Amino acid sequence: MGHPTIYPTGATVYLPEKAWSGYTIFQAANVGALLIDMSGKEVHLWKGLRGFPNKILPGGYVVGSTKERDPKYGFQDEADLVQVDWNGNIVWKFNRLEYIEDPGYEPEWMARAHHDYQREGNPVGYYAPGQEPQTSSGRTLVLAHRNVTKPEISDKLLLDDVILEVDWEGNILWQWAVSDHFEELGFDEAAKNVLFRDPNGRHFGGGTGGDWMHINSASWVGPNKFYDAGDERFHPDNIIWDARESNIIAITDRQTGKIVWQLGPDYSKPEVKHLGWIIGQHHAHIIPQGLPGEGNLLVFDNGGWGGYGLPNPASPYGIKNAVRDHSRILEINPVTFEIEWQYTPTEAGFMAPLDSYRFYSPYISSAQRLPNGNTLITEGADGRIFEVTREHELVWEYISPYKNKINANMVYRAYRVPYEWVPQLEKPAEEAIIPLDVADYRVPGAAARGASSVVEVVGTGEYGEGAFCVATTEEKPSTADSGEES
Numbered sequence: 415m416g417h418p419t420i421y422p423t424g425a426t427v428y429l430p431e432k433a434w435s436g437y438t439i440f441q442a443a444n445v446g447a448l449l450i451d452m453s454g455k456e457v458h459l460w461k462g463l464r465g466f467p468n469k470i471l472p473g474g475y476v477v478g479s480t481k482e483r484d485p486k487y488g489f490q491d492e493a494d495l496v497q498v499d500w501n502g503n504i505v506w507k508f509n510r511l512e513y514i515e516d517p518g519y520e521p522e523w524m525a526r527a528h529h530d531y532q533r534e535g536n537p538v539g540y541y542a543p544g545q546e547p548q549t550s551s552g553r554t555l556v557l558a559h560r561n562v563t564k565p566e567i568s569d570k571l572l573l574d575d576v577i578l579e580v581d582w583e584g585n586i587l588w589q590w591a592v593s594d595h596f597e598e599l600g601f602d603e604a605a606k607n608v609l610f611r612d613p614n615g616r617h618f619g620g621g622t623g624g625d626w627m628h629i630n631s632a633s634w635v636g637p638n639k640f641y642d643a644g645d646e647r648f649h650p651d652n653i654i655w656d657a658r659e660s661n662i663i664a665i666t667d668r669q670t671g672k673i674v675w676q677l678g679p680d681y682s683k684p685e686v687k688h689l690g691w692i693i694g695q696h697h698a699h700i701i702p703q704g705l706p707g708e709g710n711l712l713v714f715d716n717g718g719w720g721g722y723g724l725p726n727p728a729s730p731y732g733i734k735n736a737v738r739d740h741s742r743i744l745e746i747n748p749v750t751f752e753i754e755w756q757y758t759p760t761e762a763g764f765m766a767p768l769d770s771y772r773f774y775s776p777y778i779s780s781a782q783r784l785p786n787g788n789t790l791i792t793e794g795a796d797g798r799i800f801e802v803t804r805e806h807e808l809v810w811e812y813i814s815p816y817k818n819k820i821n822a823n824m825v826y827r828a829y830r831v832p833y834e835w836v837p838q839l840e841k842p843a844e845e846a847i848i849p850l851d852v853a854d855y856r857v858p859g860a861a862a863r864g865a866s867s868v869v870e871v872v873g874t875g876e877y878g879e880g881a882f883c884v885a886t887t888e889e890k891p892s893t894a895d896s897g898e899e900s
Contacts, residue, residue, distance in 0.1 A: 420857055423815035423823075425454030428847035432809040433801055434784040435844055436541075437836055439476065440792070440799065440828040441465030443818040447476050451842045454812055458839070460502055466492055466528060467780075467827035469539045471549050472835045474500040477531065483524060487516040489573055489618035489625060491526040491559055497549075500838050505550075508584045511558055517620075526559040529630040537636030537650070540782045540829050542702035545636070553579050553587065555653070557632040561619055564593050568613040571623035577632050577653055577666070590653070590671055592627055598673045599662060600680060605722035608732040614659050627657040633699045635665060638709040640749060647674040648700070648709075648748070656698035656713065658777075661691065661721045661736060663698045663713065675748065677711075679721060686751050692744070693736045694720035697780035697827065700748070706787040706804075707745055710754050714791070715742040718776025740770035743781045743791060757789065761806040766887045780827040790830045797823030801830075808849075 435452050442448040447460040447468040460468075463478040470476055475497055483491035494509035508525050515521040532538065534552030536545045555577065562574045572593060579588040592599075601609065613624025632655040635641075640648040647665060652674070656663040665675040681691045698713040717738035719728075729735035743757040759770035778794035787804045797814035814823045833841045854863055 421813070422850070423813045425450075425452065425810070425812050425847055427800075427808055427811040427849045428452050428845075429809040430844040430846055432788075432803060432807065434786045434788050434830065436830050436832045437470070437839075438790075438799065438812070438828055438830050439465075439468050439470045440814070440825050441468050441478075442814060442816040443797075443823060443825075445816050447478050448816075449476075449836070450812065452810065452844060453842065453847070455842065457842075458500070458836075460498060463496075463498065463502075464492065465826065466490075467530075467829070469531075469533075469829055470831045470835055471497070471533065471547050473549050474836045474838045475505070475549050477533070479525075479527065480504075483514070483526070484516060484519065485618070487514075487618065487620055488524075488526065489559070489616055490528045491524065492528060493522070493524045495525050495527045495531055495554070495556060506582065508554065508556060508580050510584050511556075511578070511586070512560070525556065527556050528559060530557045530632045531555055532633050536702070537634035538699045538702055539633065541785070541831050541835070543704035543785065545702055545704065551582050553581055555579055555632060555634065557629060557655075560591065561623065562591070562593055564596070567593060567596050567626065568610045568624055570613055570615065571619060571621070572613060573616065573618060573623055573625045575627055575629035575655075575657070577629075577655065588668065590666055592629065592655075592657070595666075595671070595673055599660070599664075600676065600678075601660075601722065602680065604724045604732065605679065608722040608735075612731065612733050614733065626659065627662075628659040629655050629657045631656050631697050631699060635700050637703045638700060639703075640709055645749065654698060654700055654711075656695050658694045658696065658716070659720055659734075661693055661695070663692070663695065663711070677746075677748075677751075679723075689744070689746070689751065689753065691736050691738065693738050694718040694776060696778060701745070701783045705783045705785060707754060707783055709748070711744075711746040711748045712781050712783055712789075713744050713746070714775075714779045714781045715744050716776055716779060717741050717774060740767070740772075740774045741776075741779070741793070743789065745783075755804065757791065757802060757806060760887070761802075765882075768882055768884055768886060778824060778826045782828075782830060784830060790828065792825055792828045794825050794827070795822075797825045799825060799828045 447463045449458040465478045468478045479492035481493045497506035510523045514524045532555040533547035536547040574593045576591045613626035616625045635652045651668045653666045662678040667674045692715045694716040696714045701707045719734040721736040723735045725732045728737040745755040759773040762773045764772045775793045775795035780792045782790040799812045801810040817823045
């Protein structure tokens with residue numbers, strides 16, 4: 415939504431009686447993995463530890479990466495995935511996916527990890543009662559990259575997404591590549607034509623290739639009511655993932671490798687048309703058992719641009735052909751495809767579509783379901799992390815003060831964990847932060863609101879709602895206008 419020149423940072427709202435309180439971890443731009451309490455106090459920093467994303471494990475452990483591959487030769491490739499303790503000591507590391515020999519660098523093994531990972535014991539990487547991630551053993555699910563050539567997809571080099579399971583010693587136990595399942599993805603002929611010509615060309619590998627899917631989340635489905643009722647598609651060991659460039663959310667059967675459930679890329683189908691188009695989405699996952707909404711799909715539907723298909727005014731060549739200038743959080747029953755809960759610009763209190771852009775992050779971002787039914791939302795493009803109730807009330811808000819080298823305070827993804835997961839710290843005092851009345855908020859030296867001199871103009875009428883240049887979503891055509899009989 416953008417900021418004015420001057421705006422508050424840090425914690426700006428906190429209602430302890432309504433929020434689910436704990437510590438929040440996120441990657442502070444160009445600083446490291448930062449842990450804050452509900453007041454926004456920075457209680458611990460793992461300086462320099464990269465986070466794509468960072469996640470907290472019980473005992474005050476944090477997961478991240480030590481360095482990024484030179485972007486001249488790789489695209490969003492993290493060299494490794496590491497778990498460090500409270501004091502920054504590396505206690506686990508995975509890097510043995512590919513032996514990399516980039517010009518000007520010493521050859522080394524790299525993980526080429528990106529966007530997501532999970533540790534056995536918890537399917538999604540955030541707190542769920544009775545499902546604690548392991549800290550000294552267990553499998554780790556890792557989302558990674560490989561460069562491939564697939565003539566049936568494109569004659570260009572492709573940046574492919576692969577999902578791995580590795581053991582504690584770093585051995586690869588299972589792997590799955592999305593390019594091996596091209597015909598299962600449901601692209602129509604128009605989309606295939608566009609993909610072949612331009613598979614979302616990006617610079618990597620010393621040249622240009624196609625970041626054709628851009629999978630940005632991968633997690634285990636986890637225990638759930640649908641599998642318990644006999645629906646094998648939702649086996650707890652299956653993998654749910656989403657791809658922002660193709661507008662696809664899908665579940666892969668871990669045993670067969672087949673895609674057994676899917677949403678997108680075509681949202682005109684009768685069974686999903688009511689959802690509207692999900693575009694450029696992030697962090698699609700199944701809400702874990704033990705949390706309100708368990709079993710449902712939760713996704714940050716970014717909007718922005720994504721997809722392949724027929725050209726249109728927003729996409730003259732058919733790439734990124736679906737466009738929407740606002741974001742949504744959707745909680746969807748994965749069997750009926752009905753929306754169980756949502757947070758859109760309307761729920762945020764904005765006039766749609768006129769002011770819908772005020773809830774808008776066209777890239778990164780996430781949503782976490784909390785034990786009290788609230789949802790922690792990362793509106794990543796503007797570095798805003800906030801918590802809302804089931805009734806859409808804002809009960810906590812934090813604006814990151816940290817900016818990267820391109821003047822953006824972006825936050826990729828944030829996670830909230832209970833105080834008990836960080837035994838190194840005393841539970842902090844929980845003191846309310848009452849929202850400011852922005853109409854009266856002034857910086858030093860600025861005049862207060864209110865005219866020094868007032869006159870009343872005779873004959874003026876009262877201010878009403880009036881009409882806007884653009885129709886709002888609440889406006890409905892009259893029966894006469896719609897051509898229907900009265």
